[in-house]
Amino acid sequence: MSGEGRPPIQFLLSDMDGTLLLPDHSLSQRTVAAVRALREAGVWFSLATGRPPRAMLQQIEALGVDLPTAAFNGGTIVNPDGSFLVRHHLPVEVAITALALLSPQPQVEVWVFADGEWLLRDPHGPLVPMEQHALGYAPVVVERFDEYLPRIDKIVAASANTEMLMELEARLLTQVEGRAQASRSQPRYLDVTALQANKGQALITLAAFLGVPLARTAALGDGGNDPAMFRQAGLSIAMGQAEAAVKRQADLVTGSNVVDGAAEAIERFILPR
Known part of the structure; x- marks a missing residue:
């Protein structure tokens, strides 16, 4: 969903590599500040990535994420205490x-x-x-x-x-x-x-967990595993360096991760005005 008439976003689910993270896998201060501003505005924020849970801990801490997070493209959803909300192994x-x-x-x-x-x-x-x-x-x-x-x-x-x-x-x-x-x-x-390990299902699960209608969710990503959540979100945003096939499936396109495109998307499209 796009346009001025869309409802306010209550929950943003974001990819990590190629989206929130710079090419060297670090977080810029602008991105950290944008996520902090989301939380201060009462907008929930979490992560969905192909990474394993163990490889998300540093970013979870740096961004202050206190919600369940989706690893393995949504195959595993981990509660803040380390227990599993969802876990699907490959047949x-x-x-x-x-x-x-x-x-x-x-x-x-x-x-x-x-x-x-x-x-x-x-x-x-x-x-x-x-x-x-x-x-x-x-x-x-x-x-x-x-x-x-x-x-x-x-x-x-x-x-x-x-x-x-x-x-x-x-x-x-x-x-x-x-x-x-x-x-x-x-x-x-x-x-x-x-089969159940996709970011679209992760978005559905986390939105239900939070009690947020899908129309008030947003998804942000750059890879071929991200359109699954684009299709479920009320607002979908692709990174500027994403392949054309990914960008075509998003409502909006922001800058690349090299120029803090994720922070730009949060500032321009997500934060309440």
Whole structure:
């Protein structure tokens, strides 16, 4: 929903990487101040990200988030005390299918998130250092993923070859249709999660938890996993550097994360005037 006649926003759900965070994964003072201004104005704020819960703690503290937050694209919703409001694991048969497709690809690093750990077989993959910096903790090296199959929160295919990831996304979607989600959270990352693990469902769950009508919610993001919440929100805002297909699905477009586009969106479109 867009236009001057839209109802006031009571709850904003925001993506993290590529949205709130700068390219070096830090938060600008302007963004921190914008989120603080939201809270002072009585507008609820929370996070929805492809990250695991463990990799959200620093940002939750810095932004003063005191609501449940959505990790793994909404597959896990964590209460402030660390307990789970929602948790959906990837079906075993889907995990087997995804690993069979992704593992043989020569330019793809396959990461598995389960039991609170980041699991991989090759610690020397070129994208590992960047991911370790973003998450704030090191991976656990394993020979096989078999023992984790019943408890997988997310599988990630990481590659600098974005065209290959787009092809793999299309192939995987045909194989897991109706059983799981497959979307690129960032150009280099293809996420595979449970069918219920999408940011749209996370927005619905959190809005119901808060007692806020969806028409009074807003969603802010930049990746291929964000239009799911755009479709549910009363107001949807895409970041300026998002792919054209993502921006087409949003009501409004703000600046890029390099120029504090998230703070700009909060100041211009969300905060009560």
